Amino acid sequence: MKVLMSGNEAIARGAYECGVTFAAAYPGTPSTEITEEFSKYEGVYAEWSPNEKVALEVAIGAALAGANALAVMKHVGVNVAADPLFTVSYTGTNGGLVVISADDPSLHSSQNEQDNRNYARFAKIPMLEPSDSGEAKDFIKLAFRLSREFDTPVFLRSTTRLSHSKSVVELQEVNRSEEVLEIRHHPQKYVMVPANARVRRVAVEERMKKLSAFAETFPENRIEMKDPSVGIIAAGMAYSYAREAFPEYSFLKLGMVHPLPAGLIREFAGKVDKLYVVEELDPFIEDQIRALGIPVTGKEVFPYTNEFDPGIVEESITGKKQDLKPLPPVKIPPRPPNLCPGCPHRGLFYVLGKTKTFVAGDIGCYTLSFMKPLEGLHSCICMGASIGMAHGMSKALGEQGKGKVVGVIGDSTFIHSGITPLLNTAYNQSNVVIVICDNRTTAMTGMQHHPATGYTLQGKRTRELDLPSLGRALGIESVRVINPLDLKETRAVMKEELEREGPSLVIAQSPCALLIRKKGGEDKALRVDADVCTGCKVCLGLGCPAISWRKFDGELEKKIKKKTKKQEGISVIDGDLCNGCTLCSQVCKPGAIKEVI
């Protein structure tokens, strides 16, 4: 049967078809749907682990017991998992172990644009890279085959465009490979003390040699000869773009990007007059081809940054700019992503933006509150960074920083990597207020469960992490729980905690607006009473997408009486968007915002 599948769905399907029964992951765009989709198949175990390092360790354990195990993460997640990654390369896997790295060229939803092909080389782990959903489904199977055959973890690299584009996939029967699950003791292989690791270190090099030989005849590394005047080496999505831009040229299509098939590359280079490497981000393949002494054109014509498309590939190779019609000469206001109407983060950051503190931020929806008009967040580096940074800043500033440094972090992000830095604030005592923006879900990636929601990925009720108790157990003396949609309480508690000596923890708890909608919660939309609104624009300072400004034009003025001579318009609430969080009515001094009756 032919169906349309995203790259992520196809990876999940391929894993299921080849009998994979185990997956561990932490959600992260663009990788999230792989694990979500996989978890729905019959007879599989899939979990959200607290972070990518744990997920990889869980998958390693499963593989050592003989399972075929998947660890799934976005590109920056591999940084978190890097510690076990580099050494599982030494131990090998016993069963099958595939790590999926979903990279994000163009930073659609990430804080950096790192090219994780470098990890394959760095950690000496083979890497496959599919170029559409059909290949994604096939390649995950090949990855598991390679893992078992060569006793190695294997990377499958995706990019946003592969993960989130859909193409036609042929569904196949499930072919359960035999898994022999048992406890095996093999300390020389699995206890990486120096004496054993030195031996395995040599085994890794031998394995890479064997894999290099394998790459030469691997059918997914293939020469497609046409016009020999130009030859293009490409893998993944870059191949799809180049193939579309130059259907007439010859290609060396690489399904395996590490290790590279040096012989095949030499052979192809010998057959064509001019050789190009088309690859997004780093000159990963290009540098290695140059090291072989083969002349090649790459990054001197192609961009280093952002994802490509067929137009970019064509312009780079021909050196001719596309003749595009200019856009109309008007200012097109940007439409950045925004906190949803009714988002509880809005209340917290409305208050924080007015405290004159430095708010060290983290990764999540709330990062968006750095923008106007809230401007309530002042840094974002990586998952969990807020707490350590706030502590460091407070320590460096000393007296001067008292009551001035806040760290904010989401509930899921806190569990991911905020617990150890919070422990550090208690251990080394700084004057910081750490706020957990606890919206009861992993919102940014689309509502995934985590240890504090009380449910697992596969919907089982489980032990629910109690955040206030955890804070106290870590040594935080002052732990407060507030409702960020109550501005008065939020202001008062923030003021008290900022004045306090030593670290404190505020848990700003209110469920994500989308979570409420998903559960079928009733929205009680608010409206602006035009006869009361003075046009002071204070409510606009919340940056709520449901509130807009209507300037007086002739007609509106006839209907509405001006409260002051200077009044220029009124605020309007879109009843379809408003979910009645009441933040605007709390800031409206004239009392113009009321419930719709």
Place this chain on the structure above:
Amino acid sequence: MADRVRSILIAGVGGQGVLKASDILSAVIIEAGLDVKKSEVHGMAQRGGCVTSHVRYGTRVYSPLARKGNVDVLLSFEKLETLRYLDYLRDEGRVIINDLEVYPPSVNMGEAEYPGNVIDLVMERVHAVEVIKASEMASNLGDPRMVNTILLGVLSRHMEIPRGTWDKVLRQTFAPKVVEQNIEAFHLGRKE
């Protein structure tokens, strides 16, 4: 029709049903026996920001992304978004615009102006322009979310895919409760 790869660019604002529309469109194309690839955006880009989906079809499609200057139909769920992606359109391309304004945050705050003459600006540059009051039509039908089905109906007039194929896929896509109204919405768009 399948000699050359065709590209349709659907543009709109998060929450308008752009991705659902491109899913239906792609399913129809598969049903018609052609190859299709589509791209979309998730994650950060969803939160009320711009949403686009490229749908490309033909006998064999490689790239899920269209290049600029190469889109056959720009199907826009919101007026301003039409302007943002107009340079994707080929010379003889067609624009279908839903007559709806959704203000970006800067306009809501009164800091930027929403261009008042979007339709004129598009018409100055493109010959084939259709402006459809799809949001209004959907509300009249009783569910504003059906704007995407109506717009697919409008789009369907410019694709050589039999009506029966569309109906079949629409019936497979929607839950029994809403399938009849969506088919009605589709044909309303197809007649517009």
